[in-house]
Amino acid sequence: MEGDTLIDAAGTRHARAEARARIACLVPSVTELICALGLAPQLVARTGFCIHPKALVADIPKVGGTKDVDMARLRSLAPTHVVLNMDENTRPVADALAQFVPHLIVTHPNAPEDNLALYRLIGGVFGREPEARQLCARFEEALGAARAAASQFVSERVLYLIWKDPWMSVAADTYIARTLATVGWTTVPRGSGGKFGGARGTAPGAARYPRVDLAEAAREAGLVLLSTEPYMFRERHVAELREQMPGKRVELIDGEMTSWYGSRAIEGLEYLPRLRARLQSRKAA
Numbered sequence: 650m651e652g653d654t655l656i657d658a659a660g661t662r663h664a665r666a667e668a669r670a671r672i673a674c675l676v677p678s679v680t681e682l683i684c685a686l687g688l689a690p691q692l693v694a695r696t697g698f699c700i701h702p703k704a705l706v707a708d709i710p711k712v713g714g715t716k717d718v719d720m721a722r723l724r725s726l727a728p729t730h731v732v733l734n735m736d737e738n739t740r741p742v743a744d745a746l747a748q749f750v751p752h753l754i755v756t757h758p759n760a761p762e763d764n765l766a767l768y769r770l771i772g773g774v775f776g777r778e779p780e781a782r783q784l785c786a787r788f789e790e791a792l793g794a795a796r797a798a799a800s801q802f803v804s805e806r807v808l809y810l811i812w813k814d815p816w817m818s819v820a821a822d823t824y825i826a827r828t829l830a831t832v833g834w835t836t837v838p839r840g841s842g843g844k845f846g847g848a849r850g851t852a853p854g855a856a857r858y859p860r861v862d863l864a865e866a867a868r869e870a871g872l873v874l875l876s877t878e879p880y881m882f883r884e885r886h887v888a889e890l891r892e893q894m895p896g897k898r899v900e901l902i903d904g905e906m907t908s909w910y911g912s913r914a915i916e917g918l919e920y921l922p923r924l925r926a927r928l929q930s931r932k933a934a
Contacts, residue, residue, distance in 0.1 A: 654766075654769045654773045655770060655773050655774055656770075657754050657756065657770060658735060658755045658756055659735075659755035661753070661754075661755065663752065663770075663773075663774050664774075665773065665775075665776060666729065666730060666752070666774050666775050666776070667729075668776065669691075670691055670729045670730055670775060671691060671693045671726070671727060671728045671730070672688065672691045672692050672693065672728060672729075672730050672731075672732065672775070673692070673693055673695070673712065673728035673730070673731045673750075674692060674694070674695055674696075674732040675695075675718060675731065675732065675734075675737070675738050675742070676699075676715070676732055676733065676734040676737055676738070676756060677696065677698045677699045677700065677737075678908075678909035678910050678911040678914075679732050679734065679756060679911050680692070680695050680696075680732075681701040681702060681911055681913055682767070682768070682784075682911030682912045682913075683771060683775075684702050684705045684706070685784065685911070685912035686768075686771060686772055686775070686777040687777055687780055688775055688777060689705040689706075689709075691775070692706070692709050693709070693710065693727070693728055694709065694711075694712045694723055694726045695709045695710070695711060695712070696711065696712065696714050696715050696718075697713065697714055699711075701913070710722070712726070715734075715737045715738055716737075716739050716742065718745075718746075720745055720746075723746075724749050728750055729750070729751050729752060730750070730752040730753075730754060730774070730775075731746050731750045731752070731753050731754070732754045732771070733746075733753060733754065733755050734756045734757060735756070735757040736857070743755070754770070754771075759823070759824050759827070760824065760827040760828075761792055761824075761827060761828050761831060761914060761918065762792070763824075763910070764788055764910050765785050765788060765789070767910060767911065768785050768788070768911075769781050769785070772784075784915070787915050788914065788915050788918075791915045792831065792918055794918070794919070794922070795831045795918040795919070795921060796831055798832065798922035798925075798926075799831060799833045801926075802832060802833045802925050802926075802929060803833070804834075805833060805835070805871050805872060806834075806835050806836070806837055806869060806871055806872075807829065807835070807837070807872045807873070807874050808836070808861070808869070808870035808873045808874065809825065809826070809834075809836050809874045809876060810861075810874065810875050810880075810882070811825075811858060811876050811878075811879055811880060811904070813886070815860045816860065816862075816863045816866075817858050817859065817860055817861065818837070818838065818858070818859060818861045818866065819858055820836075820857045820859060821835075821836055821838075821839060822857075824908065825908050828907050828908075828914075828918075828921070829921070831918065831921065832922055832925045833925070834872075834925070837866055837869040837870050838861060864894075867894060867897055871898065872898045872899075872928070873894075873897060873899045873900070874900055875887055875899065875900070875902065876902055876903075876908070877901065877902070877903055877904040877905070878904035878905065878908065879904070882901060883901070886901075887899050887900065898928075898932065900928055902924065905917070906920040906921065907921070
């Protein structure tokens with residue numbers, strides 16, 4: 650059973666790490682997960698976007714971004730393990746790391762349920778199985794509650810925007826879209842993005858996060874959601890779009906709650922039913 654648990658998204662089978670393993674994480678949400686599993690003392694590097702939990706990551710060295718990694722700096726920190734993600738990190742980054750890092754752990758949660766395997770993988774490699782089991786139990790409870798809450802909502806099509814200039818949304822088979830679906834929100838456009846395009850993937854990421862014609866896409870949706878990340882949409886952007894599209898419902902949504910897997914996914918599954926209920930009440934008023 651353990652052998653199956655410790656196979657990552659690239660198909661690599663991992664052995665249990667030594668107690669003194671030095672971990673670098675280039676995935677913000679997984680950095681948070683690593684800390685939730687009690688492994689913060691073993692983190693030797695992170696990206697500048699790995700900001701949670703603030704108190705624990707403050708003193709961990711930064712090595713650039715998810716796609717523009719400072720390889721010289723990272724090499725100097727001598728990690729034994731680097732954690733990557735297929736959407737967030739690129740194949741060239743993974744190939745460069747393979748030249749000097751003994752173990753690359755590739756992740757790719759593509760639906761809420763995939764968090765369970767992620768918890769078990771990271772917890773199993775680094776000897777935190779009890780902590781991983783606790784997270785799994787909490788996650789399953791939160792997912793069950795979110796799906797139960799969804800039964801009170803009418804299914805609704807939403808345009809979930811992650812960028813402007815150009816406007817960009819999410820494909821139907823992404824983690825974000827499938828997370829929104831747990832509370833009855835179906836994303837537009839309708840197409841899928843196909844296979845991932847990151848650390849070990851082959852298809853272009855643009856298919857998973859397509860450019861959209863705002864007016865055309867908004868016509869298909871009953872609600873437009875502006876995500877607070879990766880683009881920092883704020884209330885002023887909501888006001889601008891409401892003025893631009895009179896009568897269209899436009900709302901802000903916390904992007905960390907829909908796009909961050911790992912331990913943050915539990916909080917996200919608790920947040921979404923509350924948000925849907927609030928927006929539904931506002932619509933009815």
